[in-house]
Amino acid sequence: MTNMAWTDQEPMVSIKDVRKSFGALEVLKGVSLDVMKGEVICIIGPSGSGKSTLIRCVNALNDIQGGSIRVEGQEVNDPDLDKLELRKKVGMVFQQYNLFPHKTALENIMMAPLLVLKEDKTDVEKLARSLIKKVRLEGKEDSYPGELSGGQQQRVAIARSLAMSPDVMLFDEVTAALDPETVNEVLLTIKELAQDGMTCILVTHEMAFAREVADHIYFTDRGVIVEHGTPASFFDEAKDPRTIEFLGQIL
Ligand code: ADP
Numbered sequence: 001m002t003n004m005a006w007t008d009q010e011p012m013v014s015i016k017d018v019r020k021s022f023g024a025l026e027v028l029k030g031v032s033l034d035v036m037k038g039e040v041i042c043i044i045g046p047s048g049s050g051k052s053t054l055i056r057c058v059n060a061l062n063d064i065q066g067g068s069i070r071v072e073g074q075e076v077n078d079p080d081l082d083k084l085e086l087r088k089k090v091g092m093v094f095q096q097y098n099l100f101p102h103k104t105a106l107e108n109i110m111m112a113p114l115l116v117l118k119e120d121k122t123d124v125e126k127l128a129r130s131l132i133k134k135v136r137l138e139g140k141e142d143s144y145p146g147e148l149s150g151g152q153q154q155r156v157a158i159a160r161s162l163a164m165s166p167d168v169m170l171f172d173e174v175t176a177a178l179d180p181e182t183v184n185e186v187l188l189t190i191k192e193l194a195q196d197g198m199t200c201i202l203v204t205h206e207m208a209f210a211r212e213v214a215d216h217i218y219f220t221d222r223g224v225i226v227e228h229g230t231p232a233s234f235f236d237e238a239k240d241p242r243t244i245e246f247l248g249q250i251l
């Protein structure tokens with residue numbers, strides 16, 4: 001699906017006036033945002049405001065009823081789109097990591113490249129071992145998910161997604177279900193990925209993390225982006241009353 005016309009001077013992900021409904025319920029009411037290669041953007045906002053719906057649209061887990069979403073110039077809503085090609089480019093990590101319980105950490109990471117991409121087993125294992133190191137789980141290669149903490153399992157899930165060599169990563173509240181003591185190790189992994197230049201779209205309620213890592217922050221409420229800016233402008237100079245109220249509750 002490589003769009004030969006696209007260059008990284010243009011947004012890697014371009015979301016324009018996106019509308020999304022579930023039946024009669026309009027959940028996204030004209031959302032626009034751009035993400036350049038290497039940028040990290042954080043989406044925050046109250047529960048039910050459409051954050052998950054929006055990022056699920058980016059890898060075509062949701063269809064859209066209006067507007068456009070382009071990843072590296074390719075229209076995601078194009079009926080001719082090869083979804084496998086899209087999902088190789090766009091990795092996603094959810095709150096629920098859903099590892100295969102009867103597979104080891106290493107096997108979980110190896111599965112998609114082996115079964116979906118049909119890559120060579122020796123190469124895939126080498127890649128998986130390097131990814132285990134990258135997420136700081138050296139020594140846990142042969143552990144089963146049940147033997148790992150929530151934070152460790154979530155880092156295996158991140159490594160599993162990275163095994164497809166994505167160009168952009170989507171993270172949907174990946175620390176929200178974790179025990180507090182394991183949240184920071186997962187945030188550190190994401191921060192290191194971002195520092196390595198990975199393009200990231202994160203839905204998070206971890207405000208200190210967002211302030212430190214994000215290039216831009218977007219605040220959603222009831223299906224619209226009501227405010228966005230750099231972390232400094234967003235946290236210190238928020239103007240919209242909905243943002244101010246939300247920050248007042250959470251900070
Ligand atoms: P957030 O992630 O910001 O909490 P969501 O994107 O999950 O919000 O949900 C936004 C709205 O869309 C909510 O009202 C939710 O109930 C509704 N919604 C989400 N997914 C579905 C679905 N598959 N079918 C019907 N309604 C949905």
Ligand code: MG
Nearest residue numbers: 051052053173
């Ligand atoms: Mg959500």
